[in-house]
Amino acid sequence: NAGVTQTPKFQVLKTGQSMTLQCAQDMNHEYMSWYRQDPGMGLRLIHYSVGAGITDQGEVPNGYNVSRSTTEDFPLRLLSAAPSQTSVYFCASRYVGGTTNTGELFFGEGSRLTVL
Amino acid sequence: GQQVMQIPQYQHVQEGEDFTTYCNSSTTLSNIQWYKQRPGGHPVFLIQLVKSGEVKKQKRLTFQFGEAKKNSSLHITATQTTDVGTYFCAGPFGSNYQLIWGAGTKLIIKP
Numbered sequence: 001n002a003g004v005t006q007t008p009k010f011q012v013l014k015t016g017q018s019m020t021l022q023c024a025q026d027m028n029h030e031y032m033s034w035y036r037q038d039p040g041m042g043l044r045l046i047h048y049s050v051g052a053g054i055t056d057q058g059e060v061p062n063g064y065n066v067s068r069s070t071t072e073d074f075p076l077r078l079l080s081a082a083p084s085q086t087s088v089y090f091c092a093s094r095y096v097g098g099t100t101n102t103g104e105l106f107f108g109e110g111s112r113l114t115v116l
Numbered sequence: 117g118q119q120v121m122q123i124p125q126y127q128h129v130q131e132g133e134d135f136t137t138y139c140n141s142s143t144t145l146s147n148i149q150w151y152k153q154r155p156g157g158h159p160v161f162l163i164q165l166v167k168s169g170e171v172k173k174q175k176r177l178t179f180q181f182g183e184a185k186k187n188s189s190l191h192i193t194a195t196q197t198t199d200v201g202t203y204f205c206a207g208p209f210g211s212n213y214q215l216i217w218g219a220g221t222k223l224i225i226k227p
Contacts, residue, residue: 031213040125042204042217043159050213058214090158096213104149105215107158 001026006091006108013081013115021076021111023091029106030096032074033058034066036087037110043090049074050096081115088112118143118209122218130226135192137221139205146208148181148188149215154201162190162203192223200225 007022025032033048045058049068063085065077074093078085089112092105119142129135139148147166151159163172165181165188172179176199178191192199202222206215 040219042120042122042219043206044217045214048213092159103164104161105151105159107160110158 003027004091004093004106004108006089006111008111009109010112011114013078013113015082015115017081019078019081021078021089021091021113023074023076023108024072025074025091025093025106026072027093027095027106028071029093030071032068032091032093033105034064034074034076035090035092036060036085037090038087046076046089078113081113083115086113086115118216120205120207120216120218122205122221124221125219126222126224128224128226129195131197132194135195135199135223137190137203137205139188139190139207139218141186141207143209144185146185148185149206150179150188150190151204151206152201153204153220157201159204195223195225197225199223 004025030051034046035043044060047066049055055066088110090110091108094105121140149164150162153159169183170181176193180189202220204220205218
């Protein structure tokens with residue numbers, strides 16, 4: 001199994017450009033999410049999804065869109081990039097259910113985005 | 117809103133010394149998770165604690181969940197170079213689908 005695959009690993013954008021970060025998982029996980037990680041800070045949730053056709057906002061959703069047309073894929077779209085969106089982006093997925101309704105998050109290797 | 121505070125931000129140790137990071141939540145948690153992120157890498161799940169007062173060990177790592185389920189700690193005995201990285205705690209909030217993360221504690225081994 002490949003686990004969680006993110007592309008691209010690195011990207012440089014100019015202010016105002018748009019782009020899509022791709023995320024795919026092959027573990028049949030219902031839950032998928034996007035985080036951003038900035039120096040000295042923990043992970044901040046951007047958007048998440050608990051199944052195909054269902055998405056919801058996290059802590060820092062502004063400037064980002066997501067969709068979930070299949071169980072496997074959860075792309076993150078930057079509509080009009082800004083320097084404040086320079087960050088490392090992680091996609092993560094997990095199984096939903098069990099006694100606690102939370103469980104191990106499996107992360108992709110990250111996408112390092114620089115907005116000039 | 118709900119917060120998870122993690123201290124210290126950094127800890128410098130000599131190889132062989134112990135390391136501890138502490139996590140405190142503003143509200144009671146149903147469970148808490150710990151992750152390790154190596155430099156340049158992605159977070160990797162270490163453990164999930166669910167029960168009040170729970171203590172779990174993984175070789176040289178000891179994880180504790182407080183009696184009130186509002187705090188947790190990770191203790192590493194006799195650190196090794198392979199332990200270098202940032203350790204994060206995370207707890208669920210809202211619908212339990214979301215996790216709120218501590219800012220992490222970076223373990224640095226002094227040369």
